[in-house]
Amino acid sequence: MATRFKPDETFRDDYRYGNSDDAILRFPFPFTEDGYMYGVNIEPHSRPGSTGPFAVAFDVDEHYVAECAERATTLALEPGRCLVLPHMDQAQWDTLELIMESLAGDYPEDFTLERNGLDWTWTNRPLGLHQKFRFGDPTTLPHPPFEYIVRQAQGDFTLQDQRDGTLYIDGGITTTPADWSLAFDVGMTFHEWHGPVPLAHQAGVFDRALQYLMRVRYGHPARRLNWTLTINPRLDTSPENFPLWGPDRASLTPENIGAKLFLRVELQSFFRLPRSNALLFGIRTYLANLDDLTRVPKWGRRLHRVMRDLHPEVIGYKGITRYHETLIAHLAQFDDGVATSVGIGPDVANVPPAVV
Amino acid sequence: MMDGQTLTLRVADAVLVAPGLRRLHLVAADGTRLPPAAPGAHITLTLPSGHNSYTLVSADPEAGYEVIVRLTPQSRGGSRHVHDTLAPGDVLPATVPHNLFALHSQAKKHLLIGGGIGVTPMLAFVAHLRLAHAPFELHHMAVSAEIGVFETLLDARPGERVHVHAGPPGVDLGALLAVQPLGTHVYTCGPSGLMNAVESAAAALGWPDSHVHREDFGASGGEPFMLRLAKSGIDIAVAADQTMLAAIEAAGVDTPSLCRGGACGVCLAPVLEGTPEHRDHYLTPAERASSRMVMPCVSRSQSATLVLDI
Numbered sequence: 001m002a003t004r005f006k007p008d009e010t011f012r013d014d015y016r017y018g019n020s021d022d023a024i025l026r027f028p029f030p031f032t033e034d035g036y037m038y039g040v041n042i043e044p045h046s047r048p049g050s051t052g053p054f055a056v057a058f059d060v061d062e063h064y065v066a067e068c069a070e071r072a073t074t075l076a077l078e079p080g081r082c083l084v085l086p087h088m089d090q091a092q093w094d095t096l097e098l099i100m101e102s103l104a105g106d107y108p109e110d111f112t113l114e115r116n117g118l119d120w121t122w123t124n125r126p127l128g129l130h131q132k133f134r135f136g137d138p139t140t141l142p143h144p145p146f147e148y149i150v151r152q153a154q155g156d157f158t159l160q161d162q163r164d165g166t167l168y169i170d171g172g173i174t175t176t177p178a179d180w181s182l183a184f185d186v187g188m189t190f191h192e193w194h195g196p197v198p199l200a201h202q203a204g205v206f207d208r209a210l211q212y213l214m215r216v217r218y219g220h221p222a223r224r225l226n227w228t229l230t231i232n233p234r235l236d237t238s239p240e241n242f243p244l245w246g247p248d249r250a251s252l253t254p255e256n257i258g259a260k261l262f263l264r265v266e267l268q269s270f271f272r273l274p275r276s277n278a279l280l281f282g283i284r285t286y287l288a289n290l291d292d293l294t295r296v297p298k299w300g301r302r303l304h305r306v307m308r309d310l311h312p313e314v315i316g317y318k319g320i321t322r323y324h325e326t327l328i329a330h331l332a333q334f335d336d337g338v339a340t341s342v343g344i345g346p347d348v349a350n351v352p353p354a355v356v
Numbered sequence: 357m358m359d360g361q362t363l364t365l366r367v368a369d370a371v372l373v374a375p376g377l378r379r380l381h382l383v384a385a386d387g388t389r390l391p392p393a394a395p396g397a398h399i400t401l402t403l404p405s406g407h408n409s410y411t412l413v414s415a416d417p418e419a420g421y422e423v424i425v426r427l428t429p430q431s432r433g434g435s436r437h438v439h440d441t442l443a444p445g446d447v448l449p450a451t452v453p454h455n456l457f458a459l460h461s462q463a464k465k466h467l468l469i470g471g472g473i474g475v476t477p478m479l480a481f482v483a484h485l486r487l488a489h490a491p492f493e494l495h496h497m498a499v500s501a502e503i504g505v506f507e508t509l510l511d512a513r514p515g516e517r518v519h520v521h522a523g524p525p526g527v528d529l530g531a532l533l534a535v536q537p538l539g540t541h542v543y544t545c546g547p548s549g550l551m552n553a554v555e556s557a558a559a560a561l562g563w564p565d566s567h568v569h570r571e572d573f574g575a576s577g578g579e580p581f582m583l584r585l586a587k588s589g590i591d592i593a594v595a596a597d598q599t600m601l602a603a604i605e606a607a608g609v610d611t612p613s614l615c616r617g618g619a620c621g622v623c624l625a626p627v628l629e630g631t632p633e634h635r636d637h638y639l640t641p642a643e644r645a646s647s648r649m650v651m652p653c654v655s656r657s658q659s660a661t662l663v664l665d666i
Binding site: 039040041042043044046087088094097115117161162163164165207208209211212215216217218219220222274275276277 | 361389391392393394396397418452453454455458460461462566614615616617618619620621637638
């Protein structure tokens with residue numbers, strides 16, 4: 001698949017961002033039914049018949065070049081967004097190998113990896129990079145190996161060390177966080193860093209998810225979808241920069257909410273790394289505004305029902321409280337009461353034109 | 357990558373390193389790279405007699421994997437086949453490496469206690485710890501006749517604390533553990549008697565469970581059993597290396613599933629007769645005890661036949 005990139009997109013300041021019709025159709029819509037509650041919605045990341053963003057290890061889409069530029073911008077402003085504890089050195093190289101192998105295998109027109117013993121050559125055509133280096137020798141790369149490769153990938157990544165019957169978040173890069181801080185969480189256990197999530201602890205979700213994740217095997221990755229809402233197509237919704245984006249919640253009006261409010265979906269993936277036995281956690285963020293999503297009739301109906309019936313604690317935790325009424329009033333026009341099919345598929349081959 | 361779940365290996369070399377110990381050098385049959393692996397990882401080979409798991413003594417993507425197989429008198433045929441029949445050039449299906457015996461990243465010191473053929477992960481650990489310049493100490497128990505064999509395999513460097521003892525009883529485990537510095541992790545692999553003794557000695561001295569590690573190949577399969585699907589009206593034989601869910605799907609019955617790892621609860625099925633062997637993380641203790649529900653993605657059957665209401 002030849003992906004056409006849109007290098008002029010921006011995720012801050014003037015927010016030049018949009019989705020093509022293809023990008024809308026392949027959007028990983030997160031709601032499988034007309035309601036939402038936390039659950040262990042993890043599945044193998046290799047199920048036969050997977051399409052779109054689910055069909056490859058690491059999805060590269062039309063926003064690739066612009067998202068890599070956004071990451072470089074954020075890292076230039078705040079280098080501390082990439083943090084890896086010293087005992088995760090092997091996991092750094094594991095990550096580099098996994099991402100390079102996957103991109104070269106899934107997108108041979110865009111990426112090439114040549115290996116001769118420990119002498120490797122990496123070619124990234126969309127970003128115009130050609131790098132010879134020695135695997136295992138960090139002095140042969142312009143950045144540490146983890147940072148080097150995640151600068152060339154979309155979405156955030158964290159590295160979990162598995163020990164003492166739990167997972168420790170011992171490294172990662174977060175330039176597209178949905179309001180959480182790696183600098184704050186680094187070194188925490190699985191249950192500690194999930195502490196703020198409401199309702200799910202009591203339901204045993206994290207106990208079961210941890211047992212599953214600790215058993216993820218090399219060559220058998222897993223995935224799940226998570227979601228929130230973001231005002232403007234802003235990737236860096238970090239607690240560190242809350243003053244820059246938090247006030248945007250007050251800017252939503254009935255007139256602008258369709259264009260300005262984005263469903264923010266995380267395609268989360270879990271890979272066992274072979275040398276370190278660490279778990280790589282990919283948090284790939286997709287953004288689409290309500291105007292785009294409601295062009296798909298099923299998604300418009302379902303968004304209205306899901307948002308209308310959200311548990312109050314979920315509304316609060318996801319930061320929706322201030323504009324929840326405006327949101328429901330806007331989405332109601334797309335819900336004619338017709339039943340929706342089970343599953344996340346759009347049920348249309350082409351995106352109909354906007355009706356409003 | 358996403359389909360990289362099984363390997364086809366070719367025997368590049370097979371040598372007898374000592375009477376009853378054969379080392380196999382395995383490479384990818386198509387000449388490509390093999391997945392890397394951490395010390396402590398194992399692979400499962402498909403042999404004519406069934407599936408046998410072996411710890412990787414070494415694993416290099418280009419040079420290949422090494423395993424050492426002990427000929428056991430009570431062999432189901434696996435080790436007999438490796439010793440008597442397998443020859444260079446033979447091709448074997450194998451799983452990708454899987455690690456249930458990992459070194460602990462925060463250990464101040466690694467204490468390795470092996471016995472007999474349990475030397476295999478120890479060889480991988482020692483190679484890794486030497487490269488990492490990490491503090492370690494190794495004690496290996498062997499029958500007198502094999503002490504030289506294991507000394508040769510372990511190939512201690514000057515200044516290293518690597519000892520091969522005649523045993524059992526071998527070394528005094530209580531005394532050995534008692535003098536370890538705080539923050540030491542102990543790893544044991546060998547006869548179950550030795551591994552149990554290490555665990556008991558550590559527990560008696562108040563070591564936390566998290567600092568005691570023993571080799572584990574996991575329990576992915578089990579005894580074969582019969583499955584009857586009451587609503588569908590069919591009987592299915594669940595093989596030893598097959599999950600109940602895979603057997604149901606192979607029989608053409610469409611049943612919901614999601615995580616396939618015992619966590620999400622989607623495949624939960626009502627039990628009409630028989631006693632499940634629960635291996636999931638979803639059911640409560642009370643639900644397990646009632647034997648009225650089972651998760652066919654990971655669980656099996658204690659009874660010869662299990663009847664599900666699907």
